[in-house]
Amino acid sequence: MRRLLSxxxxxxxxxxxxxxxxxYFVTGRKDVWLKSKSSHTHKHCKTA
Amino acid sequence: xxxxxxxxxxxxxxxxxxxxxxxxxxxxYFGYPGLLMxxxxxxxxxxxxxxxxxxxxxxxxxxxxxxxxxxxxKNCFELDYPKRKLQIIVSLxxxxxxxxxIVWKYVSQxxxxxxxxxxxxxxxxxxxxxxxxxxxxxxxxxxxxTFARNAIRELVANFADESVGAVSGELLLIDESAQEATxxxxxxxxxxxxxxxxxxxxxxxxxxTGAIYAIRRELYQDLPEDTIxxxxxxxxxxxxxxxxxxFEPHARAYDVVACCALAEYGRKVRTLCGNYQLLxxxxxxxxxxxxxxxxxxxxxxxxxxxxxWALLALFITNLxxxxxxxxxxxxxxAAWYAFAVAGYILxxxxxxxxxxxxxxxxxxx
Numbered sequence: 001m002r003r004l005l006s007x008x009x010x011x012x013x014x015x016x017x018x019x020x021x022x023x024y025f026v027t028g029r030k031d032v033w034l035k036s037k038s039s040h041t042h043k044h045c046k047t048a
Numbered sequence: 049x050x051x052x053x054x055x056x057x058x059x060x061x062x063x064x065x066x067x068x069x070x071x072x073x074x075x076x077y078f079g080y081p082g083l084l085m086x087x088x089x090x091x092x093x094x095x096x097x098x099x100x101x102x103x104x105x106x107x108x109x110x111x112x113x114x115x116x117x118x119x120x121x122k123n124c125f126e127l128d129y130p131k132r133k134l135q136i137i138v139s140l141x142x143x144x145x146x147x148x149x150i151v152w153k154y155v156s157q158x159x160x161x162x163x164x165x166x167x168x169x170x171x172x173x174x175x176x177x178x179x180x181x182x183x184x185x186x187x188x189x190x191x192x193x194t195f196a197r198n199a200i201r202e203l204v205a206n207f208a209d210e211s212v213g214a215v216s217g218e219l220l221l222i223d224e225s226a227q228e229a230t231x232x233x234x235x236x237x238x239x240x241x242x243x244x245x246x247x248x249x250x251x252x253x254x255x256x257t258g259a260i261y262a263i264r265r266e267l268y269q270d271l272p273e274d275t276i277x278x279x280x281x282x283x284x285x286x287x288x289x290x291x292x293x294x295f296e297p298h299a300r301a302y303d304v305v306a307c308c309a310l311a312e313y314g315r316k317v318r319t320l321c322g323n324y325q326l327l328x329x330x331x332x333x334x335x336x337x338x339x340x341x342x343x344x345x346x347x348x349x350x351x352x353x354x355x356x357w358a359l360l361a362l363f364i365t366n367l368x369x370x371x372x373x374x375x376x377x378x379x380x381x382a383a384w385y386a387f388a389v390a391g392y393i394l395x396x397x398x399x400x401x402x403x404x405x406x407x408x409x410x411x412x413x
Contacts, residue, residue, distance in 0.1 A: 008387040009388045009395065010391075013313050014313070015355060021320030021321035025321045
């Protein structure tokens with residue numbers, strides 16, 4: 001059940017990321033420009 | 049009568065928008081992989097791999113990575129490649145945590161330090177490192193991921209084929225049990241890799257894996273300072289010069305899978321923001337007569353940028369004509385998004401309130 005729900009959630013989130021990416025690109029947000037790829041682990045997540 | 053005709057035209061227009069967007073979304077996620085399968089069957093171009101040992105420079109760009117640098121350097125020392133042919137360059141971009149002292153410890157062991165006191169970004173750090181590089185082949189690496197022992201050998205074997213200008217390795221996302229991750233983030237990444245593998249067999253991939261990729265040094269072009277995705281810009285520049293960028297699944301780097309979709313989201317926003325920048329930096333990639341992988345580039349990279357807009361149009365047009373077959377499609381769409389919201393709520397249940405997370409001193413205790 002959980003897997004069934006997380007698939008559409010991941011799909012929607014990844015598509016939402018494209019809209020957010022456009023926003024960051026247009027507004028030139030520096031935190032994205034200089035951020036490293038090390039944000040892989042969500043610090044508040046139990047499974048981290 | 050006029051009103052009726054207007055209503056009919058409006059409906060027909062809505063239907064056209066709906067079906068065009070439906071076809072587009074279907075193509076991006078299913079049609080394109082199908083097309084790749086077909087093209088691979090009809091005209092795969094295998095790389096003429098051959099064992100060789102050219103001089104290699106490994107370039108590691110880092111900012112504040114004191115904790116990981118030592119592990120990464122030790123990983124580089126353990127690689128199965130002749131030591132006299134391996135140059136390791138660490139380019140530090142304005143570190144404030146003393147990363148440079150870690151590198152200094154290893155400077156006598158084939159490690160070279162390029163130290164910038166100002167934090168100017170990864171692209172500048174890479175440009176500086178490349179000026180120091182002497183290897184015929186340059187391998188780019190991130191600090192976080194570790195290489196498999198044979199990674200360099202597997203990468204360079206592809207350069208025996210003169211048509212190859214860049215090679216991307218494979219990033220394996222590992223879960224807690226040290227197996228390849230089968231979470232949704234892991235599955236998404238595997239889908240991406242399957243696409244890359246097929247693209248590579250036909251001609252070239254539209255971007256490399258930042259954690260492990262290699263190029264012929266002579267093909268490197270200085271990156272603009274604000275470049276977000278060096279691992280897409282550099283391989284694409286090489287493809288635009290007429291060389292191939294291929295995928296080598298046996299050259300592996302390992303990383304831990306993102307703990308949840310929300311963590312992967314941050315990385316994805318950065319990547320997609322970089323893809324918009326890529327279109328601005330390399331507009332020639334959108335010209336079919338300049339870009340040998342125009343169809344791959346548009347279907348894979350541009351398609352992903354446009355897909356959310358198509359999904360939005362699909363939902364809105366469907367909302368405005370909920371009758372007949374459209375009632376069914378609307379119900380399916382509504383159910384899909386309701387599941388997504390439920391998935392979000394479920395994932396939030398796994399997030400521990402920050403007040404319950406012990407700080408470092410409490411952890412140590």
